[in-house]
Amino acid sequence: MLPKLITTLLFCVYAHTLSAQTIAVNQVGFYPSGPKKAIIKDGKPGNFYLIRLPHNDTVFSGKLQGPFVNKYSPHATYLADFSRVNTKGTYRLSANGDTSYAFSIRSSPHNAAAMAAMKGYYLQRASMPLGPTYAGKWQRKAGHPDNHVLIHPSAASPSRPAGTVISSTGGWYDAGDYNKYIVNSGITMGTLLSLYEDFPAYCNKINLNIPESRNQLPDLLDECLYNLRWMLTMQDPADGGVYHKLTNASFDGMVMPHEATKPRYVVQKGTAATLDFAAVTAQAARVYSPFNKKLADSCRTAAIKAWEWAQQHPNVLYKQDDMNKQYQPPVVTGAYGDNMMNDEVGWAAAELYVTTGDEQYRPFIKLLPAQYWPLPSWSQVQLLAYYTLSRKGKLKQEVNPGIIAFADKLLAGSDSTTYQTVMGKQAGDYVWGSSAVAANQGIALLQAYRITRKPIYLDAAISNLDYLMGRNATGYCFLTGFGAKRVMHPHHRVSVADKITGPVPGLLSGGPNPGMQDKCTTYTSKVPDEAFTDDDCSYASNEIAINWNAPLVYLLWAVEALAK
Ligand code: 9MR
Ligand code: 9MR
Numbered sequence: 001m002l003p004k005l006i007t008t009l010l011f012c013v014y015a016h017t018l019s020a021q022t023i024a025v026n027q028v029g030f031y032p033s034g035p036k037k038a039i040i041k042d043g044k045p046g047n048f049y050l051i052r053l054p055h056n057d058t059v060f061s062g063k064l065q066g067p068f069v070n071k072y073s074p075h076a077t078y079l080a081d082f083s084r085v086n087t088k089g090t091y092r093l094s095a096n097g098d099t100s101y102a103f104s105i106r107s108s109p110h111n112a113a114a115m116a117a118m119k120g121y122y123l124q125r126a127s128m129p130l131g132p133t134y135a136g137k138w139q140r141k142a143g144h145p146d147n148h149v150l151i152h153p154s155a156a157s158p159s160r161p162a163g164t165v166i167s168s169t170g171g172w173y174d175a176g177d178y179n180k181y182i183v184n185s186g187i188t189m190g191t192l193l194s195l196y197e198d199f200p201a202y203c204n205k206i207n208l209n210i211p212e213s214r215n216q217l218p219d220l221l222d223e224c225l226y227n228l229r230w231m232l233t234m235q236d237p238a239d240g241g242v243y244h245k246l247t248n249a250s251f252d253g254m255v256m257p258h259e260a261t262k263p264r265y266v267v268q269k270g271t272a273a274t275l276d277f278a279a280v281t282a283q284a285a286r287v288y289s290p291f292n293k294k295l296a297d298s299c300r301t302a303a304i305k306a307w308e309w310a311q312q313h314p315n316v317l318y319k320q321d322d323m324n325k326q327y328q329p330p331v332v333t334g335a336y337g338d339n340m341m342n343d344e345v346g347w348a349a350a351e352l353y354v355t356t357g358d359e360q361y362r363p364f365i366k367l368l369p370a371q372y373w374p375l376p377s378w379s380q381v382q383l384l385a386y387y388t389l390s391r392k393g394k395l396k397q398e399v400n401p402g403i404i405a406f407a408d409k410l411l412a413g414s415d416s417t418t419y420q421t422v423m424g425k426q427a428g429d430y431v432w433g434s435s436a437v438a439a440n441q442g443i444a445l446l447q448a449y450r451i452t453r454k455p456i457y458l459d460a461a462i463s464n465l466d467y468l469m470g471r472n473a474t475g476y477c478f479l480t481g482f483g484a485k486r487v488m489h490p491h492h493r494v495s496v497a498d499k500i501t502g503p504v505p506g507l508l509s510g511g512p513n514p515g516m517q518d519k520c521t522t523y524t525s526k527v528p529d530e531a532f533t534d535d536d537c538s539y540a541s542n543e544i545a546i547n548w549n550a551p552l553v554y555l556l557w558a559v560e561a562l563a564k
Pocket of ligand 1: 176
């Protein structure tokens with residue numbers, strides 16, 4: 001009786017001081033048998049207590065470990081490790097006089113987040129109304145029919161002179177803006193189709209409650225098909241080249257999609273867009289083939305035509321400023337300009353090689369020494385090629401050791417970072433879209449886990465998932481609609497304009513970015529891992545984007561699938 005009374009009294013004191021300002025923890029949940037950590041910011045040595053709700057029993061206590069320091073932040077941290085606790089329930093953690101938000105230990109803790117993050121793509125669909133059955137309170141009218149798109153002078157060709165009208169409907173809006181960019185669709189689709197290839201049994205069972213949910217195709221592939229069909233319209237049928245983007249001349253105001261009615265253009269064909277398109281359509285040809293032979297054949301043909309165009313035009317770079325000196329109207333939306341085509345060549349070649357088995361693509365697949373492997377991003381797709389080769393058992397002797405070496409490099413030193421995550425070993429992780437750095441590191445670790453089955457890689461991937469769900473220097477859960485400390489004001493036109501309380505759910509905020517290119521005045525810190533503001537002015541730290549959601553979807557679905 002007495003201990004209970006004491007812990008209850010103690011908790012009243014904790015509850016009184018509940019501010020959750022210093023304790024960072026995954027606010028979405030923990031697996032009963034998985035790692036469980038919380039971080040105390042600016043802490044001091046002492047004990048921590050795990051308090052079980054609703055009766056406030058102290059069920060576990062331990063000694064804080066630390067301090068942990070890093071080079072780029074003045075804030076030292078302490079670690080509370082309660083991995084040994086595996087009893088399901090809802091808890092708070094208390095240490096150094098502060099108490100955390102409530103969190104739970106349960107089966108499938110990330111299931112709802114996993115579903116929402118993929119459903120986020122449905123909520124980004126252009127050219128169709130989103131009905132209440134699927135979108136709930138985020139139902140909205142159709143925007144951007146894109147059935148009257150102009151060939152920009154930069155994209156003029158003999159069969160399609162400037163001003164020619166083409167139809168290029170559908171697809172996902174890129175981000176907080178309403179434009180559609182092939183390069184960024186490239187890595188996004190590659191990541192989602194790879195998720196399908198890595199976990200087909202899990203993916204086949206998922207119901208996303210989208211309009212196509214009742215058809216034969218798995219919902220993940222239905223959602224991807226919505227963007228794939230748009231991508232296919234971006235190829236010039238005359239020569240196989242692919243337009244870099246479909247865009248307004250300048251960004252829309254913060255209005256709803258149906259209110260954004262400026263003229264739309266497709267601009268200059270380019271090598272990066274064409275190769276990314278070739279990679280995606282080649283991969284789609286294999287993924288969709290068991291379900292829809294005709295679609296698969298069209299994708300395969302499109303991929304080969306795109307590859308051939310890129311062979312003839314190996315270095316047509318998208319340089320927006322140069323383009324604007326030559327053509328009217330000037331186009332000032334996202335550039336996604338990339339000066340290095342090697343990785344796009346390698347990715348397209350690998351997908352074509354695996355899909356067709358044709359040896360002509362093999363010489364274009366270059367295997368970099370492992371120390372030069374770069375983390376995937378919209379402008380760097382080399383590893384997507386290696387993941388595909390490894391998954392399909394091609395060049396396995398070369399690629400698998402590289403994947404393991406890359407993962408080991410990510411692991412090295414991650415146990416001494418301030419948030420005990422792989423993310424954040426260096427300030428350089430905090431770029432525009434840093435959340436995708438964390439998620440893409442997670443995928444790399446899961447690839448090593450696929451090959452070796454060593455739990456250390458899975459646990460490290462979960463450390464970055466914990467980062468995204470709240471165990472980070474801002475304390476935010478970066479997925480809209482989730483977490484106790486949640487992102488409420490992303491730079492996302494629909495969320496700003498829809499007059500609905502709460503942003504569109506299932507979208508991943510870009511995350512800390514000390515570049516602060518948006519010059520918003522509400523940042524409260526310049527420290528790399530804290531340079532974030534939950535303000536809709538902040539497109540540099542708090543926009544959302546399809547290429548950031550995709551690796552999060554991968555991470556969430558993979559970790560859920562592996563826990564089953
Ligand atoms: O809304 C735009 C966002 O999607 C882009 O990521 C960002 C950077 O290109 O630009 C945003 O648009 C801003 C523009 O660059 C400058 N004027 C204000 C616009 C809206 O905040
Ligand atoms: O994610 C892109 C980031 O790497 C660039 O530094 C930044 C500025 O060019 O652009 C980001 O992409 C934006 C795109 O240009 C327009 N749509 C919104 C994207 C996310 O902010």
